Amino acid sequence: MSTALALKYSQAHRQRFLAELKEFVRFPTISAQPQNAQAIRECAAWLANHLGRIGMKHVRVIPTGGHPVIYADHCRFSSRFSGKPESDVQPPDPPRPTLLIYGHYDVQPVDPVSEWRSAPFEPTVRGDDLYGRGACDDKGQMFTHVKAIESYLQAQGDLPVNVKCLFEGEEEIGSPNLIPFVVRNQRELAADAAVASDTRMLGPSRPGISYAERGSLNLEVEVRGPKHDLHSGNFGGAVHNPLQALCEIVAKLHDTHGRIAVPHFYDRVRKWHVEERGRMFETGPSDEDILREAGIAQGWGEVGYTLYERTTVRPSLAVAGLVGGYQGPGVKRVIPARALAKVNLRLVPDQDPREIDLLFRRYIARVTPRTVRSTVRTHSHAKPVLMNPAHPAMQAAAFAYRRGFGAPPVFLRSGGTIPVVSAFQEVLRVPTVLMGFALPDDRIHAPNERFHLPNFYNGITTSLWFLAAMGALTHPELQPGTEGVGSMAYGD
Amino acid sequence: MSTALALKYSQAHRQRFLAELKEFVRFPTISAQPQNAQAIRECAAWLANHLGRIGMKHVRVIPTGGHPVIYADHCRFSSRFSGKPESDVQPPDPPRPTLLIYGHYDVQPVDPVSEWRSAPFEPTVRGDDLYGRGACDDKGQMFTHVKAIESYLQAQGDLPVNVKCLFEGEEEIGSPNLIPFVVRNQRELAADAAVASDTRMLGPSRPGISYAERGSLNLEVEVRGPKHDLHSGNFGGAVHNPLQALCEIVAKLHDTHGRIAVPHFYDRVRKWHVEERGRMFETGPSDEDILREAGIAQGWGEVGYTLYERTTVRPSLAVAGLVGGYQGPGVKRVIPARALAKVNLRLVPDQDPREIDLLFRRYIARVTPRTVRSTVRTHSHAKPVLMNPAHPAMQAAAFAYRRGFGAPPVFLRSGGTIPVVSAFQEVLRVPTVLMGFALPDDRIHAPNERFHLPNFYNGITTSLWFLAAMGALTHPELQPGTEGVGSMAYGD
Numbered sequence: 001m002s003t004a005l006a007l008k009y010s011q012a013h014r015q016r017f018l019a020e021l022k023e024f025v026r027f028p029t030i031s032a033q034p035q036n037a038q039a040i041r042e043c044a045a046w047l048a049n050h051l052g053r054i055g056m057k058h059v060r061v062i063p064t065g066g067h068p069v070i071y072a073d074h075c076r077f078s079s080r081f082s083g084k085p086e087s088d089v090q091p092p093d094p095p096r097p098t099l100l101i102y103g104h105y106d107v108q109p110v111d112p113v114s115e116w117r118s119a120p121f122e123p124t125v126r127g128d129d130l131y132g133r134g135a136c137d138d139k140g141q142m143f144t145h146v147k148a149i150e151s152y153l154q155a156q157g158d159l160p161v162n163v164k165c166l167f168e169g170e171e172e173i174g175s176p177n178l179i180p181f182v183v184r185n186q187r188e189l190a191a192d193a194a195v196a197s198d199t200r201m202l203g204p205s206r207p208g209i210s211y212a213e214r215g216s217l218n219l220e221v222e223v224r225g226p227k228h229d230l231h232s233g234n235f236g237g238a239v240h241n242p243l244q245a246l247c248e249i250v251a252k253l254h255d256t257h258g259r260i261a262v263p264h265f266y267d268r269v270r271k272w273h274v275e276e277r278g279r280m281f282e283t284g285p286s287d288e289d290i291l292r293e294a295g296i297a298q299g300w301g302e303v304g305y306t307l308y309e310r311t312t313v314r315p316s317l318a319v320a321g322l323v324g325g326y327q328g329p330g331v332k333r334v335i336p337a338r339a340l341a342k343v344n345l346r347l348v349p350d351q352d353p354r355e356i357d358l359l360f361r362r363y364i365a366r367v368t369p370r371t372v373r374s375t376v377r378t379h380s381h382a383k384p385v386l387m388n389p390a391h392p393a394m395q396a397a398a399f400a401y402r403r404g405f406g407a408p409p410v411f412l413r414s415g416g417t418i419p420v421v422s423a424f425q426e427v428l429r430v431p432t433v434l435m436g437f438a439l440p441d442d443r444i445h446a447p448n449e450r451f452h453l454p455n456f457y458n459g460i461t462t463s464l465w466f467l468a469a470m471g472a473l474t475h476p477e478l479q480p481g482t483e484g485v486g487s488m489a490y491g492d
Numbered sequence: 493m494s495t496a497l498a499l500k501y502s503q504a505h506r507q508r509f510l511a512e513l514k515e516f517v518r519f520p521t522i523s524a525q526p527q528n529a530q531a532i533r534e535c536a537a538w539l540a541n542h543l544g545r546i547g548m549k550h551v552r553v554i555p556t557g558g559h560p561v562i563y564a565d566h567c568r569f570s571s572r573f574s575g576k577p578e579s580d581v582q583p584p585d586p587p588r589p590t591l592l593i594y595g596h597y598d599v600q601p602v603d604p605v606s607e608w609r610s611a612p613f614e615p616t617v618r619g620d621d622l623y624g625r626g627a628c629d630d631k632g633q634m635f636t637h638v639k640a641i642e643s644y645l646q647a648q649g650d651l652p653v654n655v656k657c658l659f660e661g662e663e664e665i666g667s668p669n670l671i672p673f674v675v676r677n678q679r680e681l682a683a684d685a686a687v688a689s690d691t692r693m694l695g696p697s698r699p700g701i702s703y704a705e706r707g708s709l710n711l712e713v714e715v716r717g718p719k720h721d722l723h724s725g726n727f728g729g730a731v732h733n734p735l736q737a738l739c740e741i742v743a744k745l746h747d748t749h750g751r752i753a754v755p756h757f758y759d760r761v762r763k764w765h766v767e768e769r770g771r772m773f774e775t776g777p778s779d780e781d782i783l784r785e786a787g788i789a790q791g792w793g794e795v796g797y798t799l800y801e802r803t804t805v806r807p808s809l810a811v812a813g814l815v816g817g818y819q820g821p822g823v824k825r826v827i828p829a830r831a832l833a834k835v836n837l838r839l840v841p842d843q844d845p846r847e848i849d850l851l852f853r854r855y856i857a858r859v860t861p862r863t864v865r866s867t868v869r870t871h872s873h874a875k876p877v878l879m880n881p882a883h884p885a886m887q888a889a890a891f892a893y894r895r896g897f898g899a900p901p902v903f904l905r906s907g908g909t910i911p912v913v914s915a916f917q918e919v920l921r922v923p924t925v926l927m928g929f930a931l932p933d934d935r936i937h938a939p940n941e942r943f944h945l946p947n948f949y950n951g952i953t954t955s956l957w958f959l960a961a962m963g964a965l966t967h968p969e970l971q972p973g974t975e976g977v978g979s980m981a982y983g984d
Contacts, residue, residue, distance in 0.1 A: 032822030183885030227787030233908030237808030295719030316729030325813030416725030
């Protein structure tokens with residue numbers, strides 16, 4: 001199949017593609033906030049409808065314990081998705097490779113909302129960028145694949161490769177329902193490789209493919225003291241303030257060398273060979289790049305590692321939020337009854353989130369002063385993942401980037417976490433090509449998130465070429481090195 | 493003048509008095525929050541109108557740079573209040589003592605609002621208590637005097653003593669405009685003593701008069717890092733998280749002995765003679781009392797002092813609020829760009845709030861890591877005060893309490909701060925009788941604030957007898973020991 005007609009179609013419809021993306025961004029799909037459940041359902045229905053309109057088959061909105069999953073496929077001999085294992089599923093014949101395309105339509109919260117130049121759910125183009133929550137993470141990036149699929153189906157009536165789409169609404173809360181869903185439906189989701197566009201490039205003309213993601217562990221630490229808030233005049237000096245006690249606990253989470261102070265935390269952290277560290281140093285962002293992106297003058301963290309290493313091959317711990325006492329303007333003279341910290345840990349091979357969770361809880365119990373009580377709650381966790389850059393699907397993606405962006409990609413480690421990638425690796429036994437189209441300054445998770453529109457259009461072109469290149473692969477070619485971690489040539 | 497008719501009147505109208513207090517509590521007069529400015533103006537107008545209706549003269553709502561001050565008086569030879577010094581003001585003749593009654597109609601914020609059993613501004617009687625924000629602090633307590641005045645004026649047509657009422661709307665934010673107002677209008681406000689009911693008793697039948705208040709210094713510490721919030725995956729480990737840095741700073745505000753770690757902080761703290769400490773031990777609440785009131789099992793703070801001493805003659809520092817990062821439900825994986833702590837210091841003789849402010853700023857600058865920037869902002873400050881329990885106005889109050897509550901009051905130190913009391917002492921050169929009617933478990937500043945209704949009614953009776961006793965005093969009797977701190981018999 002030639003990609004020429006599909007490419008022409010995709011170029012001719014750019015304005016409509018942008019208008020549709022704006023429609024998609026307009027849904028306030030903040031998965032963490034219960035009041036958005038209706039908007040999430042509406043967005044899921046919109047997306048499913050959209051997939052049907054562009055020609056995808058077997059489109060389904062599948063309820064979960066949380067927000068719905070959307071499935072659709074387009075296979076030469078389609079194995080109809082049933083929601084439960086079927087023994088009579090047909091394997092693709094002739095053996096055309098199958099690609100699983102993953103994305104998420106949920107987004108991060110928008111606060112502090114006062115810092116947005118335009119409202120987060122009123123997508124607005126300024127210059128070459130589309131501003132809005134989710135414009136980049138991940139509605140815009142996943143939409144590149146949707147539009148590439150449309151271009152093939154509308155221009156040529158078929159796709160060069162079997163495609164299964166799996167779009168979820170809970171990535172930003174740790175994919176609590178998608179991972180069991182993948183386990184339950186592993187036969188229906190069987191594929192040769194997966195692709196997810198939810199990561200970063202190094203710059204507008206510097207594409208990158210992430211071959212590693214950190215794991216994640218999201219916890220809450222609550223400290224409780226008096227049974228209700230107390231007047232700080234009447235009781236100040238005689239009561240251990242839970243907010244102060246929590247600050248004292250948080251201050252003990254790192255040692256003076258920027259290392260996480262939880263005992264045995266680093267026991268399983270993999271040591272990298274000098275060769276791999278050298279390769280990272282050559283290909284990855286420099287300290288200066290990272291400082292500039294972060295908008296800070298001075299780095300911080302574990303001594304003996306570059307900033308790129310600290311954010312990828314070394315674990316980290318961030319207090320992502322702290323709730324306690326009076327939050328409004330002016331003053332309130334109070335000793336709050338409780339305080340709560342939201343803690344986000346990033347884990348690396350070979351740390352196990354469940355083991356780290358236990359170590360963290362044991363440490364918090366140990367450093368909690370006897371004058372207050374503490375509780376730790378676990379929100380979500382995901383294992384770190386590592387893929388082989390030599391896998392044919394990775395190489396197909398490299399080829400596609402050269403066509404889409406005019407430059408070969410560098411293989412990068414990402415410090416982020418896409419929870420389902422570890423499930424794809426462990427359950428479906430396929431690598432996930434992390435084909436990022438985000439720029440370092442796209443402000444994902446922050447106010448004024450944006451998507452660089454040239455990346456949207458080049459991303460569609462890249463996806464078109466990726467589908468073509470995947471279609472040109474044969475099954476035997478797709479077998480080697482699919483298992484990730486264990487088979488890494490240069491991990492030790 | 494006999495108090496019999498006034499007492500009878502006050503007993504006959506209790507139900508109406510309660511209904512009026514509920515009307516008063518219904519105004520959401522949170523002075524810290526700009527959106528309540530209109531409610532505050534409406535409440536000021538309501539209160540002024542009420543004072544006029546009960547027979548007070550020269551009622552005025554006086555605009556300030558913030559929320560209005562309300563003035564009214566009733567003097568045998570009235571010195572009309574003009575808002576600026578007048579040379580032709582008539583001294584009271586015959587020389588009847590003048591009492592300045594202070595109160596505040598503003599209230600504390602209501603959050604966490606979910607913990608209120610009934611809405612904070614829908615005053616509700618449950619059992620013997622009136623629940624609502626301000627029911628006790630200070631609308632209910634100040635209203636005891638308003639109703640005592642009404643009882644005299646309506647039942648007998650006159651008061652036993654000259655009275656000036658000064659009610660403000662900014663006490664809970666540190667009285668920023670009232671103190672300059674007192675300085676500007678000291679001739680019009682001239683009096684022999686002041687009274688304020690905004691403090692606590694020891695229990696329902698254990699009245700107390702506060703003869704000391706701690707000073708107050710309200711500050712904000714802001715820590716800034718990256719120019720905007722960062723994704724905790726992409727940057728976690730390479731950036732000093734401002735929220736973590738702020739926790740580290742807060743953890744350094746106390747040493748391991750519960751003392752405030754700011755250098756030279758204790759240099760001017762007055763050491764008390766063993767005789768005074770013994771008196772405090774005998775008359776004040778025990779450690780057990782304070783633990784029970786606070787609802788905690790274990791005390792905390794500066795070693796070597798009782799909990800009563802720690803909350804009265806020793807300074808304290810409370811982090812009253814901390815704002816940073818994601819506050820909503822669930823998780824947001826972010827490194828916030830900034831974090832802010834609200835700090836409330838309580839000061840004791842002979843600490844100077846301005847000097848402490850400087851010491852605090854110097855210390856914060858010193859303990860701020862070089863990887864972030866910090867700023868300190870001062871909201872308000874008030875000096876500590878100390879009055880002489882032997883002053884005739886104090887003794888008149890003691891007499892009144894015996895009549896109102898059937899028990900003599902103990903003279904107590906209060907850990908709280910009523911900023912204007914130091915201005916009355918320094919500018920008007922009069923002591924303030926801190927005639928508290930609040931109970932230790934009235935939850936002032938906290939959810940489910942309440943006022944014990946027997947204390948409301950006994951408070952009115954006490955105020956009636958206090959006005960009578962003050963009226964029986966002569967000017968020479970009121971001269972000794974009015975200057976507080978310097979003339980304390982047992983301070984050293």
